[in-house]
């Protein structure tokens with residue numbers, strides 16, 4: 695997540711655009727997602743991330759949580775609790791090849 699979060703009135707329409715561009719599906723597992731359940735992922739996050747549309751993509755919660763990113767530590771705990779990911783989640787972690 696980039697340090698500067700966009701205000702909701704800018705973020706919401708941008709998020710919707712990304713979701714429509716990605717055909718309302720998780721770009722990784724192709725699960726169909728409703729607008730209120732998709733995760734808008736920053737491909738590059740942290741200080742190199744931006745809120746440009748090209749840096750955003752649609753992910754389901756599971757793929758988002760399992761993306762290799764140490765910042766997701768808190769998400770792992772709650773996803774485990776909610777049964778989104780199994781206890782062997784470490785075997786399922788994925789990484790972007792080009793990064």
Ligand SMILES: [Zn+2]
Pocket residue numbers: 720721722723724725753754755756757758
């Ligand atoms: Zn997915």
